[in-house]
Amino acid sequence: MKSRSIVGFFRVASLLMLLVAVALLAAVTTMHFAIHGAEVQVPALKGMTVADARSETDGLGLNLDVDNRYYSGEVAAGHILTQSPAAGTVVRREWRVRVSESLGPQQVDVPATAGLEERVATLGLRRAGLEVGATARLPNANVPEGTVLAQDPPAHAQDIEQPTVNLLVAVPDDQVPDGYVMPDMTGLPVVTAQMELTKIGIKTDPPTYVDVMIQPVGSGNEPPKMPVKPGSVLSQFPAAGARVDQSTMVKLTVAK
Numbered sequence: 001m002k003s004r005s006i007v008g009f010f011r012v013a014s015l016l017m018l019l020v021a022v023a024l025l026a027a028v029t030t031m032h033f034a035i036h037g038a039e040v041q042v043p044a045l046k047g048m049t050v051a052d053a054r055s056e057t058d059g060l061g062l063n064l065d066v067d068n069r070y071y072s073g074e075v076a077a078g079h080i081l082t083q084s085p086a087a088g089t090v091v092r093r094e095w096r097v098r099v100s101e102s103l104g105p106q107q108v109d110v111p112a113t114a115g116l117e118e119r120v121a122t123l124g125l126r127r128a129g130l131e132v133g134a135t136a137r138l139p140n141a142n143v144p145e146g147t148v149l150a151q152d153p154p155a156h157a158q159d160i161e162q163p164t165v166n167l168l169v170a171v172p173d174d175q176v177p178d179g180y181v182m183p184d185m186t187g188l189p190v191v192t193a194q195m196e197l198t199k200i201g202i203k204t205d206p207p208t209y210v211d212v213m214i215q216p217v218g219s220g221n222e223p224p225k226m227p228v229k230p231g232s233v234l235s236q237f238p239a240a241g242a243r244v245d246q247s248t249m250v251k252l253t254v255a256k
Contacts, residue, residue, distance in 0.1 A: 077104030111156035133164035152241035
């Protein structure tokens, strides 16, 4: 009788342990699916239309944001140029996937805005399918307040990247400028570039000098290629057209 009770006890204990093990396994499985079921792989969106890409990401529980639009001669208008995160990246649902959209080849002519009143220039750009990018203001006593002094990219520019034009606008001479449109210094002697920037209160780091490979002068019917002059600016940061102010430190790379 006693041995039967002991056997019965062990049977009940074994059954309870089995039930506990099953419950633990179920809990672990549930947690695994709860965690990993909320993760998805970012699909490859490059080349898709924005509508198709949005449908694809919606189906995976992801959010699609069109961050930028660029001109492209390779990707048709309305299709995806770039994406972030990259295709194949594992992310949680509700993650934001940021893409840039192609506008196709540039087909608009950049209007000339220099000399126009800022509002008139803005309207002209919008009629051409362009937007105003950065607007910097420079004290100038020689023209009426609000007159556009310069623009970047320049009028009738080709192969521009984005459908935006940066403007430099005149303000009264007694005002402190809130910034400038960074000029293109490439090709200038470094001393000239530094002097031009110093005139408007922009500081420069000590130039970085690099060796420049001498290019062949040309052969046959090719026009001769002018050698790069030592001491001339090869590149700059910030790039031409960027908004800068008196706290900006400009970096120039110069040919030895």
